[in-house]
Structures are given as structure tokens and as C-alpha cells.
Amino acid sequence: MRTPSNEDTLLKRIARAFPASRSRAIALGIGDDAALLAPRPGRETILTCDWFLEGTHFLRDKHPARAVGWKCLARAMSDIAAMGGTPRCFLLSLALPPSHTGPWLTEFLDGLRRASRVYRCELAGGDTTRRSEILISITAVGDVAKRRALLRSGARPGDRIFVSGTLGEAERGLRHLRKMRGAVKSSDPLLRKHFYPEPRVALGQWLAGGRLATATMDLSDGLSSDLPRLCAASAVGARVDAVLLPLIPGAKKGEAMSLALDGGDDYELLFTVAPKNLHRIPDKFHKVCLHNIGVITREKEVRLHSEGESIRSLRRGGWDPFRN
Amino acid sequence: MRTPSNEDTLLKRIARAFPASRSRAIALGIGDDAALLAPRPGRETILTCDWFLEGTHFLRDKHPARAVGWKCLARAMSDIAAMGGTPRCFLLSLALPPSHTGPWLTEFLDGLRRASRVYRCELAGGDTTRRSEILISITAVGDVAKRRALLRSGARPGDRIFVSGTLGEAERGLRHLRKMRGAVKSSDPLLRKHFYPEPRVALGQWLAGGRLATATMDLSDGLSSDLPRLCAASAVGARVDAVLLPLIPGAKKGEAMSLALDGGDDYELLFTVAPKNLHRIPDKFHKVCLHNIGVITREKEVRLHSEGESIRSLRRGGWDPFRN
Numbered sequence: 001m002r003t004p005s006n007e008d009t010l011l012k013r014i015a016r017a018f019p020a021s022r023s024r025a026i027a028l029g030i031g032d033d034a035a036l037l038a039p040r041p042g043r044e045t046i047l048t049c050d051w052f053l054e055g056t057h058f059l060r061d062k063h064p065a066r067a068v069g070w071k072c073l074a075r076a077m078s079d080i081a082a083m084g085g086t087p088r089c090f091l092l093s094l095a096l097p098p099s100h101t102g103p104w105l106t107e108f109l110d111g112l113r114r115a116s117r118v119y120r121c122e123l124a125g126g127d128t129t130r131r132s133e134i135l136i137s138i139t140a141v142g143d144v145a146k147r148r149a150l151l152r153s154g155a156r157p158g159d160r161i162f163v164s165g166t167l168g169e170a171e172r173g174l175r176h177l178r179k180m181r182g183a184v185k186s187s188d189p190l191l192r193k194h195f196y197p198e199p200r201v202a203l204g205q206w207l208a209g210g211r212l213a214t215a216t217m218d219l220s221d222g223l224s225s226d227l228p229r230l231c232a233a234s235a236v237g238a239r240v241d242a243v244l245l246p247l248i249p250g251a252k253k254g255e256a257m258s259l260a261l262d263g264g265d266d267y268e269l270l271f272t273v274a275p276k277n278l279h280r281i282p283d284k285f286h287k288v289c290l291h292n293i294g295v296i297t298r299e300k301e302v303r304l305h306s307e308g309e310s311i312r313s314l315r316r317g318g319w320d321p322f323r324n
Numbered sequence: 325m326r327t328p329s330n331e332d333t334l335l336k337r338i339a340r341a342f343p344a345s346r347s348r349a350i351a352l353g354i355g356d357d358a359a360l361l362a363p364r365p366g367r368e369t370i371l372t373c374d375w376f377l378e379g380t381h382f383l384r385d386k387h388p389a390r391a392v393g394w395k396c397l398a399r400a401m402s403d404i405a406a407m408g409g410t411p412r413c414f415l416l417s418l419a420l421p422p423s424h425t426g427p428w429l430t431e432f433l434d435g436l437r438r439a440s441r442v443y444r445c446e447l448a449g450g451d452t453t454r455r456s457e458i459l460i461s462i463t464a465v466g467d468v469a470k471r472r473a474l475l476r477s478g479a480r481p482g483d484r485i486f487v488s489g490t491l492g493e494a495e496r497g498l499r500h501l502r503k504m505r506g507a508v509k510s511s512d513p514l515l516r517k518h519f520y521p522e523p524r525v526a527l528g529q530w531l532a533g534g535r536l537a538t539a540t541m542d543l544s545d546g547l548s549s550d551l552p553r554l555c556a557a558s559a560v561g562a563r564v565d566a567v568l569l570p571l572i573p574g575a576k577k578g579e580a581m582s583l584a585l586d587g588g589d590d591y592e593l594l595f596t597v598a599p600k601n602l603h604r605i606p607d608k609f610h611k612v613c614l615h616n617i618g619v620i621t622r623e624k625e626v627r628l629h630s631e632g633e634s635i636r637s638l639r640r641g642g643w644d645p646f647r648n
Binding site for chain 2: 031032033034035036037039041043045046047048049050079080083085089091093124125126127129130131135137140141142144146149152217218229233
């Protein structure tokens with residue numbers, strides 16, 4: 001047959017980068033009109049999609065291609081974690097300039113493959129096109145036992161509010177990155193959480209399996225944006241105790257507080273626990289600290305309680321692309 | 325609670341435009357971290373995603389927003405049709421300039437909702453962001469009875485090759501559109517197939533249900549690009565008889581032939597049928613003509629047989645974003 005066209009060649013390169021797709025999850029992978037997935041009995045399918053766009057979510061000259069590959073899938077894994085689900089497969093929509101189909105693509109696929117292996121989420125298909133800017137859209141598919149999915153809507157007054165990990169590290173990394181001149185070291189510890197976030201998939205599964213959380217979501221836009229969303233979905237309010245927030249150790253207090261409240265991209269889990277189950281929540285889950293930061297209230301307001309200050313409404317300061 | 329942020333407002337507008345999502349397909353729709361879909365017993369899940377980008381797939385000033393809404397979903401439905409599947413739900417990733425969140429968005433959602441109703445495919449979720457250009461990525465989910473999906477890989481030498489409908493109308497519409505000055509009439513009959521393609525979902529289901537096709541794909545890039553793909557997947561060749569191609573009636577013969585071979589965006593089905601099943605293929609299926617255009621061959625070449633000319637290799641002339 002004649003030489004395949006460039007788009008076909010690109011698809012083949014992507015398919016070759018994911019040779020391990022031999023599991024029973026994917027009945028049919030790349031190369032047909034669509035992918036086929038065999039659902040597991042007794043489980044519901046989780047579906048989520050996420051933009052990852054040059055200039056909006058990453059910078060071509062600042063973010064290593066490997067980090068772009070890791071992070072575009074990690075963000076989608078975080079949505080599955082927030083539902084308490086098990087990742088199964090993903091679709092990659094990729095638009096690239098011709099200049100980026102060489103080494104950049106190789107490194108991008110390397111980072112993507114690492115995330116795919118760590119989270120056991122196989123590439124099932126996708127779509128490619130040429131574009132002057134790098135555009136990525138990831139659709140991730142997972143599953144969860146019927147009626148066990150973690151929703152945003154179950155928080156009740158009196159439930160305690162928890163977050164995993166430390167808040168604000170990813171945003172601090174982004175600020176650090178913006179100030180940098182010249183080549184970026186992907187191993188810089190200040191950039192680790194911004195480049196290579198670790199979605200809390202195991203934690204989400206454990207919360208769902210034990211019916212431990214009344215409501216759950218992931219922190220992608222920052223606590224001050226995301227907690228009001230959880231409260232709105234549950235028709236409740238919240239009071240957060242500033243002193244209980246897991247701030248970045250060693251940072252200036254004011255800055256650490258603003259990073260913890262408004263910093264996006266942490267991909268930690270935010271969840272609520274009924275009082276009767278509080279004793280079942282450990283201080284750490286698989287080396288990740290779990291912090292009790294406040295309580296769900298009947299009044300539909302989200303308030304921050306700081307020592308020595310009066311209680312104030314939590315101001316929404318997180319990431320919102322449509323805010324002027 | 326305080327006024328929701330603009331991104332939340334946009335999501336709510338989209339959700340409100342799809343109020344009918346009350347079926348059992350979607351256990352949980354827009355508004356949580358991800359959507360939940362209840363798989364049907366005995367069926368496999370079909371997954372496909374498609375770019376639909378301003379400047380690449382449509383023009384902001386030429387394509388009515390309603391047609392953009394219809395077509396972005398119709399294209400994904402065509403991939404499900406090509407698998408013989410039943411549409412179930414879709415995810416919408418949408419990036420918009422702030423100038424397009426008013427009337428443009430309303431009309432876009434109107435076209436999208438019409439396609440969603442016609443193909444019974446519910447909006448299950450999505451992602452929105454702000455961007456100077458209009459970017460759309462659609463993920464469509466369908467299902468099909470186990471081991472009944474129509475693949476590209478089953479064509480055998482001696483199978484007859486069929487296409488549905490007429491070839492080249494969408495491309496002719498695009499050429500007509502490019503020449504137009506001023507306002508575009510969305511009702512212009514020359515533009516109908518380019519603006520509002522009708523993916524052959526019922527035909528695909530019928531072929532799959534009756535095990536009638538040995539291989540199937542949809543024609544999105546043009547016969548001269550797509551038939552070689554089907555042949556490559558099946559490790560066979562093909563001979564197409566030019567005189568049997570369903571050309572646009574009334575057009576000049578040379579132009580009609582080039583439109584039929586190289587015109588993209590028709591979203592007709594291309595399928596192969598074993599000789600023993602030929603008598604089961606009618607001339608028309610639900611008012612759509614089915615045309616026997618050639619035969620699958622053992623030699624791995626795709627050739628065009630024209631009257632009065634020698635047989636020549638079919639030159640790939642369809643759409644490929646990565647061809648220079």
C-alpha cells in the first residue's frame with residue numbers, strides 16, 4: 001500500500017507509545033472509528049473531560065513536555081478520584097504544530113505513559129489535528145460500584161470538613177516558574193507539585209468503599225472556589241478554621257494562607273465526614289496527611305474563622321477563566 | 325450564597341439548555357466532578373472523541389452557530405454509527421471568547437440540542453474555559469451488543485463494497501460557502517449537507533444487528549483516504565468502479581467525480597458485504613440509497629476502474645491536517 005498520510009503516521013506513533021494495552025478493559029483500541037470498552041458487572045461508568053491548553057493551562061516555553069504529558073492525564077484522574085472511582089481508560093485529543101511532532105511529542109508521550117501506568121488507565125483512542133497552538137483535551141473513563149460514587153451533594157450540617165495533603169504548593173510552584181529565566185529544571189522540588197500532581201485515587205476509592213464521606217470533590221481551583229461549590233451542591237454552608245489549614249511549612253504566614261485558600265491545581269481531595277464516622281478517619285492514609293479543617297453549617301454561607309479576627313465570609317479567589 | 329462565578333454561570337446555562345436529561349442512561353449529569361453512566365447488560369461501551377476547531381473545521385464568520393452546534397455532535401454520532409452502535413451520552417469541552425457567551429452560545433446550544441434529540445444522545449458533562457478562539461471537543465458514548473460491533477478489519481477478497489447516500493455534497497457545499505460574500509443563509513440547499521450532515525446511525529445499527537457487514541467505517545475524510553484505511557485494517561485491497569459511484573446529479577462529470585473521491589465531511593457509511601449476504605442488502609434503507617461501488621481484492625492496492633481508461637491506483641486526495 002502507499003505510504004500512510006501524516007495523520008495516520010502520527011496516530012501510529014501515539015499507538016506505539018502505548019504498547020501495553022492488552023488488558024480486558026479495552027476490547028478494541030486505537031485504529032478503528034471508536035474504542036470499545038467492556039463494562040464490569042455491578043459497576044457504573046464514570047466519564048470526565050478536561051481541557052489542557054497552551055497559554056491557559058501551561059506555557060510552551062516553560063513547561064517541560066514530560067510534565068505536560070503527566071499533568072493532562074493526572075488532572076482527569078483527579079476527577080475520577082473525586083468520585084471514588086477506578087480509572088479504566090482515556091481518550092487523547094491532541095492538536096499540534098508540525099514543529100512539535102518530533103522530540104516534543106516523544107517526551108510528551110513519555111510523561112503521559114508514566115501517568116497512564118501509575119494510574120492504570122489505558123489509552124483507548126483519540127483524535128489528532130494540526131494547529132499553531134498545542135491543544136489537549138483528555139476524556140477519562142473509570143468505574144465505581146453501583147450507588148457508591150462519591151458526590152458533592154451529601155454534606156449535612158455537623159459533618160466535619162477534611163482535606164488531604166498540603167494546600168498551595170502547586171500555586172507556589174507556578175509563581176516560582178513565572179519568575180524563572182532560562183531553562184526550567186523539571187526536578188526542581190519547588191516545581192514538583194505544579195508539574196507532577198498526584199491525584200488521590202487510592203484515597204477516593206477507600207472513602208467510597210467504606211462509605212466514609214458524605215460529600216467529596218477534588219481541589220482544582222482552590223479551596224475558596226471549590227468549597228462553595230460543594231456547599232451549593234449540598235445546600236449547606238461551612239465554617240473553616242484558619243488555624244487548621246495545612247499550610248506550606250516554612251512559608252510566610254500571610255502568603256501561605258493565601259496560597260492555601262486561593263491556590264489552584266493542588267488536586268487534593270476535599271471531603272466531609274459525618275460525626276459518627278470521625279473515628280474511622282486516620283491522620284494519614286498511605287503517607288498522605290488528612291486534615292480536619294472545619295465544619296458544615298446550616299447557614300448557607302462559607303466562612304473563615306481566624307484567630308484574633310472576626311469571622312469573615314470566604315472570598316472566592318481561586319482560578320476562574322471567565323472572571324474579568 | 326454569593327453570586328456564582330462566571331464559569332459556574334456558563335455551566336448552568338449549558339445545563340439548562342439540556343433539561344430533558346431525565347433518562348436512566350445518566351445516573352448523574354452536569355454539576356459534579358464527573359458524570360455517571362449506567363451500562364446496559366450484555367453490551368459494550370463505544371467511546372469516541374472529535375475535535376471541532378474554528379479555522380480548522382469551521383469558520384467563525386461563515387458557519388452559523390446553529391450549524392456548528394449540530395455538526396460537532398453529528399460527527400461524533402457518525403463514529404458511533406460506523407460501529408453499529410446506539411448513542412447514549414456525550415461530553416462537551418468548549419472554549420469560548422467572552423464575546424461568544426451571548427447570542428452565539430444560545431444558537432450553538434440550540435443546534436447541539438437538536439442533534440442531541442434526533443440522535444437520542446444526552447449531554448452528560450463537560451469542561452469550559454475562556455479562549456480567544458472557539459474550540460470544541462466532543463466525546464460521544466454509545467453501546468452495542470457484545471461482539472456485534474462493526475469493525476474496519478473484517479473485509480475479505482470477494483466482498484462487495486457499498487456506500488450510502490451521495491458522495492461529495494458536503495465538499496461542494498464547502499466550496500460554495502468559501503465563494504460567498506456577506507450573510508450565509510443556513511437554509512441554502514447547497515449548504516445543507518455541509519452544515520447539517522445526517523450520520524447513518526439507523527443503518528449502522530441494522531448492519532450490526534443482522535451481521536450484514538464484514539467491515540464498516542464512516543466517510544469523514546473522503547473515499548480516496550478512507551477506503552485505503554479500511555483496506556489496511558483488513559489487509560486487503562479494493563477495486564472501485566467509477567461508473568458505480570453515486571455522484572452528485574447535475575454536476576459536471578469531472579468535478580462530480582473528484583468531489584465523490586476526495587470530498588470530506590459526507591458522514592456516509594462505507595461497508596463491505598460477503599457474497600452470500602448480497603441479496604439481503606436493499607437498494608434503499610429508510611430512504612437512503614445503498615450503492616454497490618466495487619469489490620475487495622486480494623492484491624493490497626486500492627484501484628479505480630474508469631470506463632475507457634486503464635485501471636489506476638486511487639490517489640489519496642481527502643482531508644489530512646498533517647499533509648503539507
